[in-house]
Amino acid sequence: MEKTKNTDIIKKYTMIIVLALILSFFAWRTGGAILLPMNVSSLISQNAYVFILATGMLLCILTGGNIDLSVGSVVCFVGAIGAVLMVNFKVNMYLAILAMALVGTLIGAWQGFWIAFVRIPPFIVTLAGMLVFRGLSNVVLNGMTVSIKEQEAFVNLFGGGANCYIPDFFGNGTLNLTCLLAGFLAVGIFLFLQIRSCRERRRKGYDRSGAFGFALKLSVVSAAVLAFTWRLSQHKGIPTVLIWVLIVVLIYGYLTSNTRVGRYFYAVGGNEKATRLSGINTNRVYFLAYLNMGFLAALAGMVTIARMTSAQPTYGQSYEMDAIGACFIGGASAYGGIGTVPGVIIGAVLMGVINLGMSLMGVDQNMQKVVKGLVLLAAVIFDVVSKRGGKLIAGN
Amino acid sequence: MEKVLLEMKHITKTFPGVKALDDVNLKVAGGEIHALVGENGAGKSTLMNVLSGVYPHGSYQGEIFYQGGLCRFHTIRDSESRGIVIIHQELALIPYMTIGENMFLGNERGRSGKINWNETYAQAEELLLTVGLKESPRTLIKDIGVGKQQLAEIAKALAKQARLLILDEPTASLNEAESGALLELLLHFKRQGLTSILISHKLNEIASVADKITILRDGAVIETLDKKQDLITEDRIIRGMVGRELSDRFPGRGNRRVGAVRMEVRNWTVFHPLYPERRVVDDVSFTVRRGEVLGISGLMGAGRTELFMSIFGKSYGEAVSGSLFLEGRRVRLNSVRDAILHKLAYVTEDRKGNGLILKNSIRVNTTLANLGAVSRWGVIDRDREYGAANHYREKLNIKCPGVDRQVGNLSGGNQQKVLLAKWMFADPDILILDEPTRGIDVGSKYEIYCIINRLAEEGKSVILISSELPEVLAMSDRIYVMNEGRIVGELSGGEATQEAVMARILSGERGEQNGKD
Numbered sequence: 001m002e003k004t005k006n007t008d009i010i011k012k013y014t015m016i017i018v019l020a021l022i023l024s025f026f027a028w029r030t031g032g033a034i035l036l037p038m039n040v041s042s043l044i045s046q047n048a049y050v051f052i053l054a055t056g057m058l059l060c061i062l063t064g065g066n067i068d069l070s071v072g073s074v075v076c077f078v079g080a081i082g083a084v085l086m087v088n089f090k091v092n093m094y095l096a097i098l099a100m101a102l103v104g105t106l107i108g109a110w111q112g113f114w115i116a117f118v119r120i121p122p123f124i125v126t127l128a129g130m131l132v133f134r135g136l137s138n139v140v141l142n143g144m145t146v147s148i149k150e151q152e153a154f155v156n157l158f159g160g161g162a163n164c165y166i167p168d169f170f171g172n173g174t175l176n177l178t179c180l181l182a183g184f185l186a187v188g189i190f191l192f193l194q195i196r197s198c199r200e201r202r203r204k205g206y207d208r209s210g211a212f213g214f215a216l217k218l219s220v221v222s223a224a225v226l227a228f229t230w231r232l233s234q235h236k237g238i239p240t241v242l243i244w245v246l247i248v249v250l251i252y253g254y255l256t257s258n259t260r261v262g263r264y265f266y267a268v269g270g271n272e273k274a275t276r277l278s279g280i281n282t283n284r285v286y287f288l289a290y291l292n293m294g295f296l297a298a299l300a301g302m303v304t305i306a307r308m309t310s311a312q313p314t315y316g317q318s319y320e321m322d323a324i325g326a327c328f329i330g331g332a333s334a335y336g337g338i339g340t341v342p343g344v345i346i347g348a349v350l351m352g353v354i355n356l357g358m359s360l361m362g363v364d365q366n367m368q369k370v371v372k373g374l375v376l377l378a379a380v381i382f383d384v385v386s387k388r389g390g391k392l393i394a395g396n
Numbered sequence: 397m398e399k400v401l402l403e404m405k406h407i408t409k410t411f412p413g414v415k416a417l418d419d420v421n422l423k424v425a426g427g428e429i430h431a432l433v434g435e436n437g438a439g440k441s442t443l444m445n446v447l448s449g450v451y452p453h454g455s456y457q458g459e460i461f462y463q464g465g466l467c468r469f470h471t472i473r474d475s476e477s478r479g480i481v482i483i484h485q486e487l488a489l490i491p492y493m494t495i496g497e498n499m500f501l502g503n504e505r506g507r508s509g510k511i512n513w514n515e516t517y518a519q520a521e522e523l524l525l526t527v528g529l530k531e532s533p534r535t536l537i538k539d540i541g542v543g544k545q546q547l548a549e550i551a552k553a554l555a556k557q558a559r560l561l562i563l564d565e566p567t568a569s570l571n572e573a574e575s576g577a578l579l580e581l582l583l584h585f586k587r588q589g590l591t592s593i594l595i596s597h598k599l600n601e602i603a604s605v606a607d608k609i610t611i612l613r614d615g616a617v618i619e620t621l622d623k624k625q626d627l628i629t630e631d632r633i634i635r636g637m638v639g640r641e642l643s644d645r646f647p648g649r650g651n652r653r654v655g656a657v658r659m660e661v662r663n664w665t666v667f668h669p670l671y672p673e674r675r676v677v678d679d680v681s682f683t684v685r686r687g688e689v690l691g692i693s694g695l696m697g698a699g700r701t702e703l704f705m706s707i708f709g710k711s712y713g714e715a716v717s718g719s720l721f722l723e724g725r726r727v728r729l730n731s732v733r734d735a736i737l738h739k740l741a742y743v744t745e746d747r748k749g750n751g752l753i754l755k756n757s758i759r760v761n762t763t764l765a766n767l768g769a770v771s772r773w774g775v776i777d778r779d780r781e782y783g784a785a786n787h788y789r790e791k792l793n794i795k796c797p798g799v800d801r802q803v804g805n806l807s808g809g810n811q812q813k814v815l816l817a818k819w820m821f822a823d824p825d826i827l828i829l830d831e832p833t834r835g836i837d838v839g840s841k842y843e844i845y846c847i848i849n850r851l852a853e854e855g856k857s858v859i860l861i862s863s864e865l866p867e868v869l870a871m872s873d874r875i876y877v878m879n880e881g882r883i884v885g886e887l888s889g890g891e892a893t894q895e896a897v898m899a900r901i902l903s904g905e906r907g908e909q910n911g912k913d
Contacts (some may be wrong), residue, residue: 197778204779260767260774267764270753277711277750278733278740278765278818337755 026357036234047352056296064336066122070129075316078301083311108294117287159241160306174239183229195220222224253341269336400425407458434612473782479559496520496533543574611636646870655686664718678881689716691872699881708742709735754804759785788817809840
């Protein structure tokens, strides 16, 4: 019994260990450059869209390894609509945001309808969506770039442009105290909640795992958060977009682990027939997954055009692959039913670190793609083979 | 004398926790039709899977001698290359390929990877003539009926130069005329020297065509009857199949009081979801009482599962018609949700496929059908969820280190208990248990019988669908016998005997003759 427990722990934290190893590798090869405050900060702002999209993609993948290929195009399309509304039609910023969210959700509903109720394979529906919305983006933008530099309020709100940091309320120049304080606050809340729930579990006898593992987990997470915010505070503070990412991650993390709806995503992916025979409307679960994906793609669209301060018909290309990759590297099962939001975040960070590290090392763009592809393949091979009990070749 | 074609000696095959075959000996002479009979789970299919290499050499004990030589088959291909071809009950044909393509699948005509279609269809045509199937070999499989598909499957076997043909329930889904034609074909093959092993529940067919009959029971050979020496009648075969003592494998019925009628079903008819003209459940009416264990007996494919799944929120079938009364009031259950809200629970026969989420924990599985009971405003209360899971873990004696254990890692018996826990947690009045003891060990079976008794004593109605006659007889207050989608008999638990139930099943089968259209 004890033996399986140890391997379980290793399996559970494989990706964290891998992340730590890769981070140290790049720290070594770049002479510590990857850990510079500026680079830590850009890791977040460059990859914000991946965090947001991967969270939505996780829900789709949970329902049975279903992916959404259209997200990149939807990001572009929604961004295009927002930019055109604000610039060409002088629509109020908040109305434009509302319109973008609505368009994204409607696209999600459209694709979700075919997938969930008519049972057209998601691959086909979203492949079609990928073409349709890429084309429509071109139509909306007339094939041109629409600059939103003038829409400063919008750009600032979604963390783009020059002013993309939360202002320091205690301004003393070198160290951003607001950021540091936020880090301590976050760690405090985290520790409080974790310890309280652990006590509760222990009191009722549901949890008999060792205190050592628990303490280790708490200290590693706290240290990571503090180190991270310390680095950020040395640069310019909290990137605005991090707030958006945190909101998404916290909400969806809670949704997937603590609510009935969240449970249903796992159930459908684990065994759809059993779920249906348990009185759960499985069609609705599929629908929700894609509806939500559309909504989050809209949010990613806002973040993207804010960061670029413009909308272009080429934005969002291969975003879907980044999101899908982050999910699978983060431990989501290619067959559905398994995967967590924290896992996906680690997957996304891992991809981001590899990108950044290789760029800093001056690795050729094309080789970067090769490496990322191989990492993704390796992650899924590891997942599949370890689930088969370590046998590499499947029985016939 | 007749030459022995196949001899299986001392075959023992164990699955985790279950001995499926126990020192089985089988001798088949060349050119005979050898029937294999036994209840569901007696080990017939396992034995044939050992023979054909589905379970490779080494995964069982014992030896197989074929055409005088020792054989060690590792794959189905090995056995087929020696002319041993098995035709499974679930036909292995690909609907969107032609008859000819199917017949030579994996055995293609032609050279070095290139298929010679002329040769393929010419040979296919010839073989179709042999089996008496009047269809072009270019017809798609999906366009011909089940009876003709069965013939195509036999033609496919002949294309593999079959010397020993094994047919698993070949007539199960055929009508009377098709069955007759098929048996006639087997007799025709026999005259040409082809040997067949026939697995069937239809004893009248066996009595008429088989030369020898081997009876299996609980993984062991009971006897082999020879047409030349023994007088083979259906009663004689039945006696061999069921002759077992009930002894103390069952806890007994206990002292429960059967109350008033709780559920009534009238004129329930269900059609097959893929073949809309096929009636799977045919005008069935019955009642269920409070505090009663109602046994539903019948052979596989009798329509029992289909009947109860269609009642359970139309989770099976097309064009479901008939009326359902709960507590005297007519209700319409259009979804599983409705059924659960009306306090029905259906515990599936296929616990891995339809019942449990194997990669989730005991806790998650326990609460899945009634998450509302442990959550508030859509948020799950972990404490209450753990509480519920632990409560059932203790109540049903689920053996596990903790309720966070993955269900897939539990033994069959414990998985079954988790499945029961899940549906007991849904708080039903009527529990439909479909083959609740299939594939689990004797000890767990006994525990499940005790749970059934306890549920009945609490006033619940338990519907026990089971292919194991002794189980139905020992547990039920009342028994319905189903056959071919209809209820062909009702017996009270006290008086029913295995012979009486078997006789009803068989009489139902004979009554089939002037069939439906």
